[in-house]
Amino acid sequence: MKVVEQKGMYQKFPRSGKDTRATHYCPGCGHGIINKLIAECCAEMGLQDNTIFVDPVGCGVFTYYYWDAAHISAAHGRASAVATGSCRARPDAVTIAYQGDGDLGAIGFNNAFQAASRGEHFACIFVNNSLYGMTGGQMAPTTLEGEKTTTTPFGRDPSLTGHPLHVCEVFNQLQAPVFIARTSVADTKRIMATKAAIRRVFELQKEHKGYCVLEILAPCPTNFRMDALKAAAFCSNEMEREFPLGTFRDTFKNASEAPAAPEVKVESPYLAVKPVPQVKTCAELFAEKVEVPPAEDDASVPERRFKFAGYGGQGILSLGLTIAEAARLEKRHTLWFPSYGPEQRGGSANCSVVVSGRPIGSPTVEHPDVLVCMNQPAYERFVGDVKKGGIVIVDATVPVIQQPPEGVRLVVWPAIKMAEDFGVPKAANTMMLAALTKLGCTGLATANLEQALVASFAKKPELGVKNLEILRQAVERL
């Protein structure tokens, strides 16, 4: 295959630790498109050797893998503060802060807003995908009214969590910024307009004109729970309705004329008086929820602590959730606590689950009774922590070089292979559930484990049926 050289980017990404040209972004993610446009503009304008990118914490965290220029990594929300330092220390260079809407709009809002107010000489490229992508799709200040996220499962309710934050409109109240615009990467026409806006930002920075912010609406298919096309449509329909595109200000556009007053081309929905919607009270919302059998205290039930670990995409978090759901059905106290790397697909992932007959103090599991590992890094990282008397179940693809601590039982189980043999390669987590069921190490009734498994496929019932079928067959074979 002929590899086309991508302007402004490394041709391979060895900083990722892999010999690859693939980025860490999910298919259809807006970040990938924006990264490419920024790299192109930077290279086409001959600025690669004079640009300092300030990278955020968020899904854009790894831009230093990709852009062939200077980089500084900032803590979450601090890119504008770090960019302030960068542009003051190197006024000759171009400084670009790259920030997500959680990063800029939530934890980092004040330092972004104050930098804009001071008119610092850097540009902020602000990627608005309406939620926290990296951490699993929680609500951000930009989340639309009614939009479902993991922390607004019934849709964002303004009476509880406020209205969406319009960053461009708010920044447009300030005197100092020289350029404020909002574009989108939802389709080709919009992508071309975004490229033109990024070029404009680089032009203004090259000439050291002052502070610029370019907000770019971007799809996040993974957390919208949509395929790439539907996510792009959501971006251009729903998001644009709330966040209209346009150039709010370009002070130097007509440089030969007398300095024009900042110009607002888009009516600010932030300022518009909206009727207060009829909203349900908290009590009403909770009353609507599906019946949850309340946990019952039973001091005779010992506390069990589980750790499930592997790569993102292996269903390791769902397996943990299934155990927690089975515990809930059994009226136990339970907690599920996920932890994953920046890449939701392909990165390392683990979750902790605690099941107890008494209220649980802490959700963290440092010394599990049961450890399930789907890959080698997970095994090597956690095997030494398992409690004496505990059990480790590890997939047969993992080379077991390090033995578990004394008094810990090791079970090597071909979960991945069995799932492939059953013709459902994605069901390796269900095969692990089979091992847990057969070995009895969850302390939970098989009927509840089965019911929890089916419930986890509520949106794809045919897959639930298939998984239950192969779970039962695998348990029989053990």
Ligand SMILES: Cc1ncc(C[n+]2csc(CCOP(=O)(O)OP(=O)(O)O)c2C)c(N)n1
């Ligand atoms: C100080 C701090 N608080 C919280 C976090 C957890 N965290 C990491 S990324 C993130 C939000 C990412 O969302 P966004 O900025 O919108 O970027 P996206 O991933 O959607 O591109 C959060 C809350 C952190 N890393 N550091």
Ligand code: SF4
């Ligand atoms: S989680 Fe969303 S924002 Fe993050 S890489 Fe995937 S699609 Fe992009």
